[in-house]
Amino acid sequence: MHLALALLQENLSTGSAASVVAASFAIFAVVAVVVLAIYLIPFWFICKRAGFSPWLTLLNIIPLGNLILIYVLAFAEWRQQPANTSQIAPQ
Numbered sequence: 001m002h003l004a005l006a007l008l009q010e011n012l013s014t015g016s017a018a019s020v021v022a023a024s025f026a027i028f029a030v031v032a033v034v035v036l037a038i039y040l041i042p043f044w045f046i047c048k049r050a051g052f053s054p055w056l057t058l059l060n061i062i063p064l065g066n067l068i069l070i071y072v073l074a075f076a077e078w079r080q081q082p083a084n085t086s087q088i089a090p091q
Contacts, residue, residue, distance in 0.1 A: 036061070043069065051079030 043057040050073060059065035 046073065050076075052076075 040057050040060055043060055044054045047056050047069075048054045052072075056069055056072065059069045
């Protein structure tokens with residue numbers, strides 16, 4: 001909000017406007033990297049535990065790629081089997 005108000009000032013110099021725009025792009029880039037990390041890290045571990053290459057996680061960056069990854073995980077044969085719970089002794 002403050003950035004928008006700063007750009008609407010009549011006596012704003014070109015250098016000030018450029019610095020405001022550069023700062024807003026820097027903030028946007030940092031926020032985008034954090035959001036991508038929060039989104040990609042769980043998919044990385046899901047793919048690894050399912051026996052797939054964790055690099056399939058990068059499909060989430062492509063538009064509609066996350067839909068492809070979800071279908072691959074849902075309908076493919078998982079190479080890694082879940083732990084056999086029948087061998088655990090009851091307490």
